[in-house]
Amino acid sequence: MMAARAALERRAQVTLVDADGHHGFLPRLATVAAGVGPVSDADAPLAELLPGVTLVTDEVAGIDHHARALATADGRGIEWDTLVLAAGAQATAPSIPGLADHAWTLRTPDDARRLRALVPTAESLVVVGAGSTGTQLAGEVAAAHPHVQVHLLEMADRILPSLPDNMADRAHHVLVDRRVAIRTGVSLDRVGPEGADLDDGTTVPGLVVWTGGYASNGNVLLPDAPTTDGRIVVDRCARVSGHRRVLAAGDIAAHRGPGGRLLPQTAQVAVRAGRLAGANAARIADGLRPRAGRLRHIGWVLPLGDGQAVAQVGPLPLADPVTGRLAPLLHDAIDVRHLLTVGGLPAAVRHHQEFVSLP
């Protein structure tokens, strides 16, 4: 969406192909899944957010970069001068018996809406994978539905294994206070209709949600593109390596920050990268040289429900009981800023009540 908007600002003619025609606001999915705030927080129709763009609601099935054309699942053919790939990442489905049939995921607005309907009547919720998504979901559900026994299971030896220690410690403390049963160093062997079987021989009964990983499908869309962990390798202009007229942005791309460090797949990186790719796509279409951008990841904010959150901004942790009170305000401010960017003042005002939560 940010790429389309940046290209429009350069007066390009833009066609946006999106599988479901909506802008998913993924940082709000856990709150929507927990039944907190309106269900409309999960997404918004692209047609409303992007006047002036030709919107095609369909899935991209194949790309012929020699012919500068793409084919959609419904059999449409679309020609392009420059192409921006921004198809994000998808929940991984490792070959664990029963996972595909009996576990839910939390990656799309539809996933959040399904869980929102199921969670209130569950006796127990088993969240498998204590990264940001799983930890936030466990916290939000435990806060909103105290009658639901929440289990949070993680293969590593602590929750939030890829985030700083102080954030993980504080989040652990908040969740334990809410009676979340946390187990680390365990992995999933099988999922059945009754719950999750673990590799230590125990079974945890309940509604199982798999938050164990996400992967990008860069090679599915562009088989000859070089990838790192499924993410398409791009240069500092967001151009795909070896392709002069194809760019990639967001979770699907391997963006690098200061010192060549691979940046995490976050909204803050995706928004900036999208703008960069859209502007450069328009420049290339106009016969101009693309410009290099400077992308960086400033920090983490992880809401845990009930006005609590943990954060790290640059080197500054907001994870103790005092500074931690600022973290939810920071998250709300980021949400409102994003809404202002994507939907203008009306969207931000409409959602203001739900977004401003005091610690």
Ligand SMILES: Cc1cc2nc3c(=O)[nH]c(=O)nc-3n(C[C@H](O)[C@H](O)[C@H](O)COP(=O)(O)OP(=O)(O)OC[C@H]3O[C@@H](n4cnc5c(N)ncnc54)[C@H](O)[C@@H]3O)c2cc1C
């Ligand atoms: C539960 C959750 C919570 C998160 N919380 C945070 C947070 O608090 N802060 C933060 O910075 N980041 C957060 N993230 C990460 C952040 O949301 C992503 O990094 C960001 O959304 C990536 O944007 P994107 O445009 O690359 O991909 P997406 O937002 O995933 O958008 C990809 C779009 O492409 C469409 N699509 C996919 N394949 C095709 C196809 N073949 N044809 C057509 N359309 C297709 C999809 O329908 C979708 O609309 C969170 C992610 C999740 C899942």
